[in-house]
Amino acid sequence: MIAIGLEGSANKLGVGIISHPSPGKPAKVLSNIRHTFVTPPGEGFLPKDTAKHHRTWVVRLVKQAMVEAGVSINDIDCICYTKGPGMGAPLQSVAVAARMLSLLWQKELVGVNHCVGHIEMGREITGAQNPVVLYVSGGNTQVIAYAEQRYRIFGEALDIAVGNCLDRFARTLEISNDPAPGYNIEQLAKKGKVLLDLPYAVKGMDCSFSGILASIDILAGDLKANPDQRDPLTGEVITTADLCFSLQETVYAMLVEITERAMAHVGSNQVLIVGGVGCNERLQEMMGIMAKDRGGSVFGMDERFAIDNGIMIAHAGLEAYKTGFTTPLEESTCTQRFRTDEVFVRWRD
Amino acid sequence: MKTETKQAVNKQRVLPPVFQYPSAAVPLLITQGAEALLYRSTYLLPSIPCALKYRPSKPYRHPILDVRLTKHRILSEARVLVKCKREGVPVPAVYALDEAAGWLMIEWIEGEVVRIRLNEWLKRRKDEDLAEGVDDEQLLELMTRVGSAVGRLHAVGVVHGDLTTSNLMLRPRSREGLNGDLGAAVNTLEGDIVLIDFGLASQSQADEDRAVDLYVLERAFGSTHPRAESLFGEVLREYGKSFKGANVVLKKLEEVRMRGRKRSMIG
Ligand SMILES: Nc1ncnc2c1ncn2[C@@H]1O[C@H](COP(=O)(O)OP(=O)(O)O)[C@@H](O)[C@H]1O
Ligand SMILES: [Mg+2]
Numbered sequence: 001m002i003a004i005g006l007e008g009s010a011n012k013l014g015v016g017i018i019s020h021p022s023p024g025k026p027a028k029v030l031s032n033i034r035h036t037f038v039t040p041p042g043e044g045f046l047p048k049d050t051a052k053h054h055r056t057w058v059v060r061l062v063k064q065a066m067v068e069a070g071v072s073i074n075d076i077d078c079i080c081y082t083k084g085p086g087m088g089a090p091l092q093s094v095a096v097a098a099r100m101l102s103l104l105w106q107k108e109l110v111g112v113n114h115c116v117g118h119i120e121m122g123r124e125i126t127g128a129q130n131p132v133v134l135y136v137s138g139g140n141t142q143v144i145a146y147a148e149q150r151y152r153i154f155g156e157a158l159d160i161a162v163g164n165c166l167d168r169f170a171r172t173l174e175i176s177n178d179p180a181p182g183y184n185i186e187q188l189a190k191k192g193k194v195l196l197d198l199p200y201a202v203k204g205m206d207c208s209f210s211g212i213l214a215s216i217d218i219l220a221g222d223l224k225a226n227p228d229q230r231d232p233l234t235g236e237v238i239t240t241a242d243l244c245f246s247l248q249e250t251v252y253a254m255l256v257e258i259t260e261r262a263m264a265h266v267g268s269n270q271v272l273i274v275g276g277v278g279c280n281e282r283l284q285e286m287m288g289i290m291a292k293d294r295g296g297s298v299f300g301m302d303e304r305f306a307i308d309n310g311i312m313i314a315h316a317g318l319e320a321y322k323t324g325f326t327t328p329l330e331e332s333t334c335t336q337r338f339r340t341d342e343v344f345v346r347w348r349d
Numbered sequence: 350m351k352t353e354t355k356q357a358v359n360k361q362r363v364l365p366p367v368f369q370y371p372s373a374a375v376p377l378l379i380t381q382g383a384e385a386l387l388y389r390s391t392y393l394l395p396s397i398p399c400a401l402k403y404r405p406s407k408p409y410r411h412p413i414l415d416v417r418l419t420k421h422r423i424l425s426e427a428r429v430l431v432k433c434k435r436e437g438v439p440v441p442a443v444y445a446l447d448e449a450a451g452w453l454m455i456e457w458i459e460g461e462v463v464r465i466r467l468n469e470w471l472k473r474r475k476d477e478d479l480a481e482g483v484d485d486e487q488l489l490e491l492m493t494r495v496g497s498a499v500g501r502l503h504a505v506g507v508v509h510g511d512l513t514t515s516n517l518m519l520r521p522r523s524r525e526g527l528n529g530d531l532g533a534a535v536n537t538l539e540g541d542i543v544l545i546d547f548g549l550a551s552q553s554q555a556d557e558d559r560a561v562d563l564y565v566l567e568r569a570f571g572s573t574h575p576r577a578e579s580l581f582g583e584v585l586r587e588y589g590k591s592f593k594g595a596n597v598v599l600k601k602l603e604e605v606r607m608r609g610r611k612r613s614m615i616g
Pocket of ligand 1: 384386
């Protein structure tokens with residue numbers, strides 16, 4: 001069976017085509033294309049402009065994905081689209097495109113939860129059977145484990161998402177959003193050495209980032225006003241790189257800690273990291289050390305699958321479709337808030 | 350002559366046994382928790398087991414951050430345990446600690462954590478094909494005890510910071526539960542609740558902090574024991590009765606929940 005997936009819940013528009021051969025065989029990615037709406041340094045992406053970007057590109061991306069996959073309309077079994085969560089206007093513009101394709105091609109629609117898309121794609125690509133999942137992106141920070149037909153949220157950010165914290169700090173520093181603000185913070189952090197004191201906010205398996213963001217913003221302001229500050233411990237001059245370094249060391253330590261707590265709680269030693277922040281090499285490294293310490297391992301993904309993409313929507317949608325799930329046209333809406341644990345996961349034991 | 354006097358003095362004074370017995374046996378690793386390694390030791394007396402909680406350094410995090418967190422958590426855990434003990438909240442007693450070396454020695458609690466006992470109980474019911482709501486007085490009773498234990502903790506001005514069923518122990522009430530007759534103990538939810546693991550605890554009387562504590566526990570029930578989730582209301586009902594001001598916390602809890610649901614989840 002073959003499905004096409006359309007994703008546009010944030011600033012990336014993705015179209016992917018996946019094939020599920022006979023049961024038990026791995027899925028085949030036939031094509032996976034993405035186009036990102038990049039804003040100038042110091043600016044975030046607004047819903048209206050992002051939706052316009054998606055509308056402008058969606059037809060081109062669908063055509064290109066079909067050509068690259070070498071499939072015809074007849075080969076497609078269903079059209080999967082992101083139902084939520086995400087930004088309203090961009091979600092809607094992509095849902096409209098999916099509906100249009102459904103009518104034009106006479107194929108069923110399948111609405112997909114974005115987070116479940118990430119998790120299912122992660123399991124498929126890495127082969128992780130029943131891992132604790134850390135889902136970290138611009139809009140989400142969740143520690144998830146599967147039990148009884150649902151992906152249960154064990155821990156989450158109580159205020160802003162970790163990716164949002166990184167993105168907003170990138171805006172404070174006015175560094176480039178290309179290819180992604182978090183990526184550029186990571187590059188800067190590699191040159192940092194001094195660990196500055198930031199709040200460390202973990203509550204059980206939950207955490208919060210707004211206090212850290214406020215503190216690091218103040219430190220950045222201080223540094224701008226007075227650039228020759230020195231670290232009282234080492235006497236080294238404090239740089240912007242040190243700010244990025246301190247921010248990363250602090251927030252990733254928190255993420256690894258809440259993941260470890262969930263692993264102890266559910267008795268698992270596998271971790272899967274999904275979502276855009278999951279591309280961060282320092283986070284992957286820290287998670288790897290922790291997992292090894294518990295006699296387990298970490299499964300990470302590269303940017304093709306970790307960052308929002310259409311293929312994960314196609315994959316999770318097709319899993320649901322194979323169990324008989326479809327989304328009637330009248331119900332093919334989208335929703336900004338759609339919790340991971342709302343989805344009934346019929347395709348797993 | 351001088352030595353004689355000394356001996357005489359020694360003979361007179363009857364010291365408690367703890368001064369006469371050094372470490373009796375090598376500590377035994379019992380479990381790896383979320384952060385700590387938990388050993389059983391008889392350092393004090395062969396007849397008094399104690400729990401030796403060791404927080405090894407976490408190589409994944411920056412050494413400065415690591416030292417800061419480990420020290421802080423051992424000291425705050427000890428401080429809060431002492432306060433709870435003084436106020437009569439059921440927690441293990443503190444025996445000794447060395448925050449620089451990363452260990453805390455506390456009273457050994459017999460029994461198991463609620464998570465294990467509850468899961469066994471739920472599994473047995475599932476195997477016996479008992480529907481939710483049928484014959485679940487034991488579970489209701491357990492929920493009541495949890496609500497009252499958390500209420501007592503909050504009443505003395507402490508918030509736990511990591512309330513899950515892994516951090517609540519069920520200590521068998523009767524001696525039978527202790528010696529042999531394990532079969533019976535395994536199949537019941539009997540026992541006294543003892544709160545453990547105060548590394549993330551703090552002293553606070555803020556409704557917000559208390560409500561977040563409840564929210565964390567509520568979600569822990571929902572995610573870990575979906576079949577028991579429907580009875581969580583029982584925990585809250587009992588909590589509401591447990592101290593003056595508890596009802597205000599329950600109001601606040603609704604707010605915290607709403608915040609959770611309304612949180613935008615873009616990207
Ligand atoms: N005082 C105690 N007596 C007996 N067992 C204990 C005691 N304290 C903890 N344990 C056991 O050790 C485990 C880990 O201890 P805990 O204090 O929760 O540390 P962590 O922070 O690693 O979760 C607990 O889940 C429980 O099974
Ligand atoms: Mg614990």
